[in-house]
Amino acid sequence: MSVTEKQNAPATERNRDAILDVLAREFRAVTSVLEIGSGTGQHAVFFAERFPTLRWQTSDRIENHAAINAWVENAGLDNVLPPLVVDVLEVDSVPGDYDGIFSANTAHIMSFAAVIRMFEFVGRVLSAEGLFCLYGPFNLNGEFTSESNAAFDRSLKSQDALMGIRDLEALVDLAGQNGMRELRRYTMPANNMLIVWQKGR
Numbered sequence: 001m002s003v004t005e006k007q008n009a010p011a012t013e014r015n016r017d018a019i020l021d022v023l024a025r026e027f028r029a030v031t032s033v034l035e036i037g038s039g040t041g042q043h044a045v046f047f048a049e050r051f052p053t054l055r056w057q058t059s060d061r062i063e064n065h066a067a068i069n070a071w072v073e074n075a076g077l078d079n080v081l082p083p084l085v086v087d088v089l090e091v092d093s094v095p096g097d098y099d100g101i102f103s104a105n106t107a108h109i110m111s112f113a114a115v116i117r118m119f120e121f122v123g124r125v126l127s128a129e130g131l132f133c134l135y136g137p138f139n140l141n142g143e144f145t146s147e148s149n150a151a152f153d154r155s156l157k158s159q160d161a162l163m164g165i166r167d168l169e170a171l172v173d174l175a176g177q178n179g180m181r182e183l184r185r186y187t188m189p190a191n192n193m194l195i196v197w198q199k200g201r
Ligand SMILES: C[S@@+](CC[C@H](N)C(=O)[O-])C[C@H]1O[C@@H](n2cnc3c(N)ncnc32)[C@H](O)[C@@H]1O
Pocket: 009, 012, 036, 037, 038, 039, 040, 043, 060, 061, 064, 086, 087, 088, 089, 103, 104, 105, 106, 109, 110, 111, 114
């Protein structure tokens, strides 16, 4: 895979420093992270480079693997791994042990049926006391947290009626149903949030 096949997502470059600050705290005792929906692979390479003792396993639907591989191969890091095929609607488990799971900007792209499956998947795959960090825009108390999020939601739904910004309360319920409790909730730049759940023993 040549370097020219690497794809750039400008939003990923804008948000990565703020996410890095949170992960540096939340993943400080974590050794092995599975990323769901790695997208271009940019986050994976950026975080793996800054957390050299962390093993970062990328994953996504098969159509994104070429882009992820381009970033991973070009990085030349031994702690970021080529993607596993994970479509949460189709895959129940993955090889490996993970005490951390990270996913960014996925819950509003997936259908809600897929979001339900993602929480079930995380509940199964995460090791006991492991952490699930989910980043993105979320609604609070059924309301958009900003006009820009409302506009973003309209734009998503005009592309696909099944996409849309999720109510955080619904995600907290899903986490609870799958053995996870909310540990911390970070307010992030550009009307995003990062939620940290911990799986029980
Ligand atoms: C907006 S991109 C975010 C990519 C990257 N995490 C980032 O923040 O730049 C949404 C990602 O969700 C993934 N995705 C959508 N539906 C999925 C599903 N059913 N299972 C796994 N990943 C899915 C897409 O393939 C894509 O990589």
